[in-house]
Amino acid sequence: MKWVKGSVIALVALVLVVVVALATWEPFFAEEGEAPPYREYTAEIVRDEYGVPMIYGDTDADVAYGVAIAHAQDDFFTLQDVVAMSKGRYAAIAGEEGAQFDFVYHLLDARGTAQREYPSLPADTRALFEAYAAGLNQYAADHPGEIKLAKLFPVDGEDVAAGFVLRQPFFFGLGNVIGPLVAGEELRREFGPDIPGFPRDGETIEPSAPDIMEQADEQASARPLVLPAGEDAAHLGSNAWAVSPEKSGGPTTLISNSHQPLRGGVAWYELGVQSGEGWHFTGANFPGSPFPFLGHNEDLGWTNTVNRPDMADVYKLEMNEDGTQYRLDGEWRDLESKTVTLPVKLGPLTLPIRRTVHRSVHGPVIENDNGFFAVRYGGMGSVQQLDAYYRINKASTLEEWQGQIARMAIPSTNFIYADREGNIAYVYNAAIPDRPEDVSANWRGILPGDRSELIWDGTVEYEEIPRVVNPASGWIYNANNEPFTAAGAGSDLDPEDFSPVLGIERKQTNRSRRAYRLLSDAETLDRAALERIKYDSAYEREGYVDMLFDQLETLEADGELAEARDLLLTWDFTADNEGRADALALLLIRDFMGAEYNNTEVPDLREELQDAVDHLNEHFGRIDPPMSDLLRLRQGDVDLPLDGGSDTLRASTTWDVDEDGRLSLRHGDSFIQWVEWPADGGRVSSRSIQPFGSATTRPESPHFTDQMQLYVDHRLKPVRFWPDEVRAAATSSITVTNAR
Known part of the structure; x- marks a missing residue:
């Protein structure tokens, strides 16, 4: 034995x-990363009473170094996730979910794009990114106990650029194309008007695809593809307003009201910067960026909302028998293929999952049960957005700012603009593919992959996209709606003036309908009027809301389901925490909104209503609890009631269902900034708010929860922009340097 x-x-x-x-x-x-070439940086980080940093430095690069350290002081936890994504190693931290990000990282060739294109950026832009990387490395070296993953640092500017390449396409909905192709779901396209040869909104194009983690690897199989970045796929949202001094009766006003997840890699971080080279700006960025993405400088400001033009085309390739070549213009070409390793963490183990990614001259290629499909999208293969964002931070006039936007370097997002001269503007910014209009092709369907004339190159000219400058109405807004309702009757653009091949979305949201009506009805849009509009919590009975209530009125039910139906039919269409039906409506309405917005199947009303009734009875013992008992803003030990709905101007968009049945806000009103340039030419001032505080992952910090009550109460705090204001409100000041 x-x-x-x-x-x-x-x-x-x-x-x-x-x-x-x-x-x-x-x-x-x-692979061990490389640190940027050594250069000495020194920055001063001054924090106000809410912990919001203003970073000072002699040069822009000094400031970028300080931006990295200030952000790491508040949220190094999330910054590490973003760095891991930029290196294709996020699955080693986040497991199966991270594998989705890493697969897309390789599929889109984020690293290869950064390696090819980053060296061509202007020297001062690269200096900014190298300095930011140096700041991340410095913090990591000084705090080794906080590091999640070995060999994650050092990083360099190319690493930071790779993160931009990975995340930006998903803001215009690339995940809605790639996801179905790799997950075996129907590909739905949701752009443009009905025109000959174009499927109507909601029509399916072609089924596809097994999951990216095949059954052979059941123990490490991934969920359906999720967005690596951007707003919640089913509930996109942001609001923005700009008002001229003539319409406000006072200052030129810009209101930024972006809706992002409250935590994670695309949650806003508020900051200000000022250098001796003329960079002076306050606003917010995402983890992994050396500059703010929105906000204002002394002369001008802007904010963004997500737009979703048809930015991606799908081609079906004709393959040879062994799947190694595809036909183009009658000739066979080799399919580029490489095997990559996804390090997928499962409990204490990290499994090396091997996957093959493909590429053709069209772009990345996805193989599924129906064949090989190539994807080509606007902004593919470019990193020029890194330079364009930097330049608009330092623009001082409308002409200078618009000149940078006209480069079409920033792949997507609407821009809403205002400045000290009283100008307001709206730009439907999008690097829309320059598709040939003189060829026979269904650009919203599956294109034949064997015709080179269908492989477009570059983007349309700036003059071809919708934009409104200084409308007669005196106001501009966007709430993720089509660009043809932006400035009111008599000032709006005509959709007939734009080519259908551009694939401009034709969508309205409830927020859009409400904003358009309230703005149009107002004689004066002063601060009080704009506050009422911003925090409006009502629904119009149009679109999906009208459809839902039409169904409710004819729903046959008995018992408690009939009681719930009748209660909903008394609802005042306002998510303000005052009506008996508010909680029930909150639970019911979100999925109907998501179905309309994403062209997915309309939920079954009876099932949805029963689920809502069951949830309220289980956790509250009644179907009509106060909505404020149901919807909460929660962080640490702070637990506060909320108002607003999934598609109201006061946005409480998506939530996590906690063990006690309460809905903990996950995504909705996030960073809000209210900017005013006085009509008399005085200096700009602004106010802002975050849902939690400036240190969202530091429970020991006083700024972990210190903005929550203000947020719930619809109040804003002062932004410290000018040096005298910054110094007067300073609660701390430190100098950081990498000097040897």
């Missing part, structure tokens, strides 16, 4: 060796 005992010991030892290997291989497998 000794040999049996010895065999068991050997087997146990072998298992232990395998377990240890799977638990430790990933850091050894990962």
Whole structure:
């Protein structure tokens, strides 16, 4: 029996060796990053009473170095996730969900794009990114106990650029194309008007695809593809307003009301910057950026909302028998293929999951049960957005700002603009593909991949996209709606003036309908009027809301379901925490809104209503609890009631269902900034708010929850922009440097 005992010991030892290997291989497998070439940086970080940093430096690069350190002081936890994404190693932190990000990282060739294009950026832009990387490295070196993943640092400017390449396409909905192709779902297109040869909104194009983690790897299989960045796929949202001094009766006003997740890699971080080279700006960025993406400087400001033009085309490739070549213009070409390793963390183990990614001259290629499909999208293969964002931060006039936007370097998002001269503007910014209009093609369907004339190059000219400058109405807004309702009757653009091949969306949201009506009805849009509009919590009975209530009026039910139906029919269409039906409506309405917005199947009303009734009864013992008991803003030990709905101007868009049945806000009103330039030419001032505070992942910080009550009460705090204001309100000031 000794040999049996010895065999068991050997087997146990072998298992232990395998377990240890799977638990430790990933850091050894990962390539060691390179730090940027040494350059000395010095920055001062001054924080106000809410912990919001203003970063000072002699040069822009000094400031960027300080931006990285200030942000890491508040949220190094999330910054590391973003760095891991930029290196294709996020699955080693986040497991199966992270594998989705890493697969897309390789599919889109984020690293290859950064390697090819980053060196061509202007020297001062690269200097900004190298300095930002140096700041991340400095913080990591000084705080080794906070590091999640070995060999994640050092990073350089190319790493930061790769993160931009990965995340930006998903703001215009690339995930709605790639996701179905890799997940076996129907591909739905939701752009443009009905025109000959174009499917109507909601029509399916072609079914596809097994999941990216095939059944052979059941233990490490991934969920359906999720967006690596951008707003919640089913509930996109943001609001923005600009008002001229003639319409406000006072200052030129810009209101930024972006709706982003309240935590994570695309949650807003508020900051200000000022350098000796003329960079002076306050606003907010996402983790992984050396500059603000929105806000204002002394002379002008802007904000953004997500737009979703048809920015991606799908081609079906004609392949040879062994799947190694595709036909183009009658000739066979080799399909580029490479095998990549996704380090997928499962409990204490990290499994090396091998996947093959493909590429053709069209772009990334996805293989599924129906064949090989190539995807080409606006902004593909470019990193010029890094330079364009930097330049608009430092623009001082409408002409200078618009000149940078006209580069079409920033792939997507609406821009709403205002300045000290009283100008207001709206730009439907999008690097829309320059599709040939003189060829026969269904650009919203599956295109034949064997015709090179369908492989467009570059984007349309700036003059071809919708934009409104200084409308007669005196106001501009966007709430993720089509660009043809932006400035009121007599000032709006005519959709007939724009080519259908552009694929401009034709969508309205409830927020859009409400804003358009309230703005149009107002004689004066002063601060009080704009506050009423911004925090409006009502629904128009149009679109999906009208459809839902038409169904309710004819729904046959008895017992408690009939009671719930009748209660909803008394609802005042306002999510203000005052009506008995508010909680029930909140639970019911979101999925109907998502179905309309995303062209998905309309939910079954009876099932949805029953689920809502069951939830309220289980957790509250009644179907009519106060909505404020149901919807909460929660962080740490702070637990506050909320108002607003999934598609109201006061936005409480999506939530997590906690164990006690309460809905903890996850995505909705996030960073709000209200900017005013006085009509008399005085200096700009602004106010802002965040849902939690400036240090969202630091429970020990006083700024973990210190803005929550203000947020719930519809109040804003002062923004410290001018040096005298910054110094007067300063609660701390530190100088950071990497000097040797």
